[in-house]
Amino acid sequence: MNNQGRPTHSGEVGQGNLHPTFTGNKALLQIEPLLFEVGRNDVTGVDIEDVAIDSNCLGNMGRQAQVELPALTEPEAMRHYVRLSQWNFGIDTGLFPLGSCTMKHNARLNEAMARLPGFGDIHPFQPLSTVQGALELMRELGRYLMTLTGMEAVALSPKAGAHGELCGMAAIKAAVDAKGEGATRTVVLVPESAHGTNPATAVMLGFSVKSFPTREDGKVDVADVKALLGPDVAAIMLTNPNTCGLFESQMKEIADAVHEAGGYFYCDGANFNAIVGKARPGDLGADAMHINLHKTFSTPHGGGGPGGGPVVFSKLLAPFVPVPQVRVDGDDLTLEEHADDKNFGRLTAFHGQMGVYVRSLSYMLSHGSDGMMQASEDAVLSANYIKACLSDLMSLPYGEQPCMHEVLFDDSWLSDTGVTTLDFAKAMIDEGYHPMTMYFPLVVHGAMLIEPTESESKASLDLFIAALRDLAMAAKNGDKERFTGAPYHAPRRRLDETSAARNPVLKWTESTKPNHHW
Amino acid sequence: MRYLPLSDADRSQMLARIGVKNVNELFAGVPKDKLLTSPVNLPSHKSEREVEGMFRKISAKNMAASSVPFFLGAGAYKHHVPATVDHLIQRSEFLTSYTPYQPEIAQGTLQYLFEFQTQVATLTGMDVANASMYDGSTATGEAVLMAHRVTKRNKAILAGGLHPQYADVVRTLSKLASDEVVSMAADVSGDADILSQIDDQTSCVVVQTPDFFGNLHDFKAIADKAHEKGALVIAVFTEAVSLGLLKAPGEMGADIVVGEGQSIGNALNFGGPYVGLFATRQQYVRQMPGRLCGLTVDSEGRRGFVLTLSTREQHIRREKATSNICTNSGLCALAFSIHMSLLGGTGLTRLAKVNHANALKLSRELQEIKGVSVLNKTFFNEFTVRLSQKAADVVEQLAKRGILAGVPVSRLLPNAGLDDLMLVASTEVNTDEDRVALVTALKEVL
């Protein structure tokens, strides 16, 4: 459109565009240009005096050129960001069944607690005598995590799941080295269904990856693992519940076999939400497991971070945990901040994600042991309910066995419809849902991984099921257009990822500005 | 339980629809002897009021920065954050959204990431920036790994002014990846000879300005020598506000610029979550770790944004990914971006000037005290003082008097013979009364 409101493009016109408006706005949905198009250099949103300074102490390092960034006054900033927010889908907007991401309710109590001045407004290097409460909170969080997983030690500092994986695998590497087997134990076993971070982490640490297939029931078989075990294997990395939403029932046997062969068991805890309070990975032989606090313990995903990825360890690996560590010293708590020669060092400056710790512990205290157990049961119940209500229309790659907290469908039921998993997902957007995880795990063709979480009411689940049934019937009945052109009602139609990647434009310049005003 | 919408009646109906008698049948995959049948040994659920009471009690044991005269820095800084920032980042659609894998319903996140990338590239004087990293220290670690990929060498030189914990992170990652690190000794005066360390095997030189001890550096000569030898220069900063007053690292020849963005828009939070800034030159963009947001159009030709160049990332490249990182620090990047857009370039420079002016006043007043000497020739808002007693003891004594005076260097460098050194920072939040309190107390203690 140009700024006279006349169409200048020959692209498809969506149903939402039947009556174009002069401004481009659609009632509550307001267009917002980029900061660099609405901001100006001669205004400010913060009142600061322009003090004169004596620049002697800047040496010759003072900036000559002006920082060329525009400002917004406070009312403009408010509108800019509120309008942008309205172009986003969040958990609070609607059902967000993104498999393996555990998009559960984020309680605002947790936000308020993290902002208490005693947590939000303390500096990481204050004297320890002035932050005893912070250390107490970290110690308490660690105790909860160890109790829930049945493990012996914890490293809180990793910043997210992948960082936690690095931490856990680094401890395994340190343990292997300590036994003098660093040169020989160089292989890490990873099933093909694993999340991509697993092999990436192993390779980053200098291991070579041997991948192996899962069985027809979607699970790993102890016999397949045994066949690969030997003096060259440092560890196995296994996700449990696995990425297909199934519980690896042979985990204990696999762990025993790995231990017998002198290796370690890394459990990817991405799907811990299914079993909190129901089963302890420590009882099943895990030596290290990261916990995604932003998934299982409900700290906000915030458009992709910040997260938290503490790692719990078995007795075998406890001596190799990284710094920092909270320790008890008489009546006081103290912080071990410097690595010794045994552990593998430090993964981040300071002490980790305190703001995330507070929110997670607030979640845990609120739920209590009974509530956490109930949450896992409800998450599993809801996923199985969706499975039961859709399995006559959509195809299950691994048959009728119960799933854990997420249900996996493949796309064989869409064959001959001309509708792909991607199309189906985009049509879900029009129905007011965030799509499920698509095309992951890779071992299933056209995978659709649905994780409702425990936060949905039955009425919400029933409407979701009805909507998916309606879409499924439409696909089977040949209403291809509803899918291939979707989404029709979102703020944007499908975006051209090819041209974005061929000619990357990664920052604003004058030429970024479109010839119309949005 | 207030967070769980299913009632017992709902649960019964759902179990019936599934065709099982009880929920444990759904956990049939868990070996029977490992399935827990009663709650673990932790307290049971609590009301909001009870939880709040517990947290208030624990948090009251901590001394909040705003409640006392406060002069700590060393990589984390106390600045005023406008109320607008914290309000906006708590908008549900920002707070409870996820990585924008579905761009049609995530344009809000994508547009602010694009704006954030532009702000960071502009501030650092570089061509491109990513959508943020975990924090400054991990960004530094990733920058070193990136330099190794670009140069196909594996030796990093860490300047003695690099934040000691950032150096620890680089050394840890390098040890794990079997890469080489040359760590120069702690450089209090900021005049160590880095040039002679650079050779044909060097992948990168990591320099920091303002450095850990507060000294400012023009590293143009280092960059020239590094480039002559085929190595890259990684410029680190831990105080983002300094960019408003100091030469942009890009101007001095940096190939990669990384830093901590906490100072702008983010609270102290006892060290995290923070936000790592990462920028580089156009020619290295495909070697850059982290997420990138790019401009494009939708099927109706309207401007829009998508995550792009994602083939570099682990979910597609698996073991060949540029890094194993899949989370950025989205919400902290948003806080940075909102605060930065309220400031604008002009506001940032004014803020930086106030910081520098306050630090100048403080340094002059401290210099007058017997038993205190300021060591820096140059600094921005933080500098190093030598005390006539152990700094850790002095800091502890002042804390008892309700003053958070500074960071003893020995806290980070315990065995370096630097026990009498203290880092002192002063920002716009410090008042004349704060300075008087510090000076008076120091005079009494020393």
Next chain:
Amino acid sequence: MTTYYSKDHEYIRIEGNVGVVGITDHAQSQLGDVVYVELPKVGSDIAKGGEAAVVESVKAASDVYTPVSGKIVEVNGELEATPNLVNEAAERDGWFFRIELSDKSELDGLMDEAGYKKFVAENA
């Protein structure tokens, strides 16, 4: 002028002592829209089966292996600005690099056009 094919879906067109290497039309159709090609350094020696280039589409990045050993004598600079040539003319303008063969007998292990077509059909 003879063209050979590898099981990794590279072709090599022999022009005297030099081979022109790229990915096959079948391979590009599997990849989808190509957005970037990373090419080897001219003058570098790469052994048969070694990683010589990377081809990226929106959704995938794949290594391109050299089907024979030798020295890279020229790369297709056009691909830098117009990677879509790989989609439009994979086996003509969309070539990746020219390699000076160090051992012509390595060609014996590769397939001819008919063999490759059969290989693709069998593995579809």
